[in-house]
Amino acid sequence: MTKVDAVLANALLPDGSRAHISISGGQISAIDAASSVIANQTPVLDLGGDVVLPGLCDGHLHLDKTLTGLPWMGHAAGPTRMSRIETDKTILPNLPLSTAERSVNLIRQCVAKGSAHLRSHVDIDLESRLTKLEGVLDARERCRDLATVQIVAFPQSGVMRRPGTLDLLDQAIAAGADLVGGIDPGEIDRDPKGQLDGIFAIAGRRGVGIDIHLHEPGELGLFNVHEICQRTKAAGMAGKVTISHGFCLGDVTESKARAAVAAMAEAGVMLVTHGAAGWALPPIAMMREAGVTVFAGNDDIRDTWSPYGTADVLERAALIGWRADFRRDDQIMIAYDMVTAAGARALGVADYGIKVGARANLCTVAAGSVPEAVAGYPPRKLVLHNGQVVARDGATLDRAQAPGRA
């Protein structure tokens, strides 16, 4: 019989049932309704009926750009994306905290909000080469007991307009990045075919996935959605390619959006959204009905690109639900799925969820149901990673603690 390390007693499960969750070796080893499972000697953490969620998934952020942990700095860039790209090159290398230090600060903040799995884009460009990647790899290692971090080698400054970038992206994968990135093949590179052929070639050669930023509006964006779907299908990369943002899907006619969404579903291309800010929101419910995996991420969190963002991806789910007009509980559950199971599927997280055999990555919220937890996003009372308590009452602990010990 497996030795139980601890029991989370009186948990409200996402399905509405009440149970005690046993943890052994960092995994969920049992979920029982009867309290007889709690042996005398087992450490018990009484949740008092709080709802337990699986560790949250933040599928799109930028660890290397954050200013988390620094005194407030006003946004320095001009109003265009290109200005932000260029301004980063003077600001980021001269900050008093390193990429690794700032990334650790932000990972810890994400963990305090209940995130267990992150996908971070990291800038790869001719000036900084792989230095930001090295910083984020360092941060990932330092935070290995707190969260998993998937890294996208992200050509923020463009690919074809900056010869040498493709080679750097390839090196980034060799150095530890998990996916190849891309950005607006039309607007930034003025060469959709060149960029897409280039990044799909690296992905094919290295056997990794792709996550491409696509801010391009209307028909231009739609053109590139179809180009991405065609290449994904040809390469047999279903379930390994993500479009980040995809605002165009929200600002073309419904029939054109449906055609693009059908192509995404057929090719197995996924979408991640941060709620689209001032842009059009992709038609989330329609996309999911068509079979597209749609997940969520915070994107910028107090960084050189945006002063906003709290790192709370449950709050992000509420924001997306608000923008998507998800009012009923079953609709709020779509937003919830976007920051849990759908995100885990997109990020390739194995053994996910609240079930026997899953990693004991959990967070608890003082709420009577999942929709209530999403809509109001109260602070996470407890966050566990691999069965250890890593955050409490909204703050990450200095050292992970075994549950049930004071």
Added chain:
Amino acid sequence: MTKVDAVLANALLPDGSRAHISISGGQISAIDAASSVIANQTPVLDLGGDVVLPGLCDGHLHLDKTLTGLPWMGHAAGPTRMSRIETDKTILPNLPLSTAERSVNLIRQCVAKGSAHLRSHVDIDLESRLTKLEGVLDARERCRDLATVQIVAFPQSGVMRRPGTLDLLDQAIAAGADLVGGIDPGEIDRDPKGQLDGIFAIAGRRGVGIDIHLHEPGELGLFNVHEICQRTKAAGMAGKVTISHGFCLGDVTESKARAAVAAMAEAGVMLVTHGAAGWALPPIAMMREAGVTVFAGNDDIRDTWSPYGTADVLERAALIGWRADFRRDDQIMIAYDMVTAAGARALGVADYGIKVGARANLCTVAAGSVPEAVAGYPPRKLVLHNGQVVARDGATLDRAQAPGRA
């Protein structure tokens, strides 16, 4: 010499200076940089350098619809506005908490988040007549030491399609409502002229302002913006008429929006926004440049219309800034102004701000500047109303306390 009741020491003012704020008789009696102003016997509350904001203004909410304080209830209405209107008639009268009780719960939550001045719409219709108004008037009286509450007599179910409503709106003003409301004169009433003539007649006769919900999109909404401006100008009601939402201003061509905004500026018609959710956001910066007063409100807060909303209007300012692409500090200050000075101007709050002679309605935030306070909206550490501490660390106190006493 005025007796000083208390001093808030070591405050960071919105302009970035540090000072001690003296309070006498519920007013700010002095703002001094030198600590010599602190007499030996004066109670002192040390703010430790936290930023002090004037009491926040929430310019659009619905106290009578909230479910605050009740166990979670899933959204029960269908997807249309008309379904929500009809569903309210079966749900709201049968809740286990009265209108007054739920309104008190929500006012207290708003106060915990630093709001000092609220404008609430209250449904007036043929079924409930003035009963909801009576409940909110009761709540306003019960919370008179916590916040000011301005009430709009709101014909949620329509005006012309429900004969008798105009008379009820008139009675509502006589019973204590402060403004006449209106709603989508085209989509709901199918009689723009009838509704607008009707509510402007009441406003003229009773000498009160108007706040009209205008969700209508595109050209239909724009038509009614111009109709409202024309009547406001004719009635000499500059500064007394508000359009709530005005989504149409964000979804017509720029030149048509500019023409409508110019008409609003000339007539003195104001706009309040909650950030527009899935609709188009009005062009806030352009409107303010044209001289239109634009302010902000939370709108639905966990109520029969929406499961979302935290009652935090500083968070709402961040959300509006995110949607409006306000990144620079000077842009964030626009969002800040929308929940402070512009809101106070719209609500007719006298003696507003952090200045000698103003009411001592304040809140404090652990932040190094106003932009940092807005972008991250940390919990309000202290909230004072008329010089008394009414909330602390995000929770409203059971009883107001004099500052500086334990």
